[in-house]
Amino acid sequence: MAGTHEGTALVFPQLTEAFEPFDNKPHAQKIVDATGANLVILEFAQGQVWREHHSVHPVIVQVLKGRVEFTVKDEIIDLVPGTPIHLTSHLLHEVRAMEPSTVMVTMLTGETHEPAKTNVEGIRSI
Template sequence: MSDDREHGRRAGTDEGTATHHTGIIGRAEPSADRPGATVIHQDETTKVVAFEFAEGQELADHAAFHPILVQLLRGRVEFGLPDRTLDLRPGEIVHLTAKLRHRVRALEPTTLTVTMLLPRS
């Protein structure tokens, strides 16, 4: 397989879009009894949702229909999977295949994003 740069051509394209989202932390305030959630970005291939948890809040066992990426931006969570529990911290990402059951419990005030990887239509 050859790299476009090997042949003097510029790799990539100048066509397309770039969407920059700022201020994600604090955008979805949690209520007294449940985490807050808000859609940050949505297009034909991805949906990004920001979640804000107060310490001790949790999402019980659930599953996403599509594969997802969970990225911790702030705080710390106990992330339960069928075969193990992860201690997620800022800067860490977990990829889950479609319909994999999981649960989340905030060990401190936490912001995380869930990126749903949607099939192309």
């Protein structure tokens, strides 16, 4: 199958500077609904916790800045930039910020969004 020059590329701004955590909880913001995936940014202050929860879609979680303890299936995983984790749908997990942290969640939805719906300043489409 040959490649194509048809399609869209989204170029994102510096996401570690996009949001501030709330005083009493992390700030979660969906930044894009795109074909195949949604992106969510979570901004944590040190010590903030996203209590045990799940996603209806498979997800990839990656730390863009900082360090979090990621608890899944009674195991604590130290997530830092460069160590993403993939979760199947409905798998319970919890996130605790060990320092100020920016976390990006890629929700693998399989949905089609043409054009992509964006919710943050500075996203450029090519």
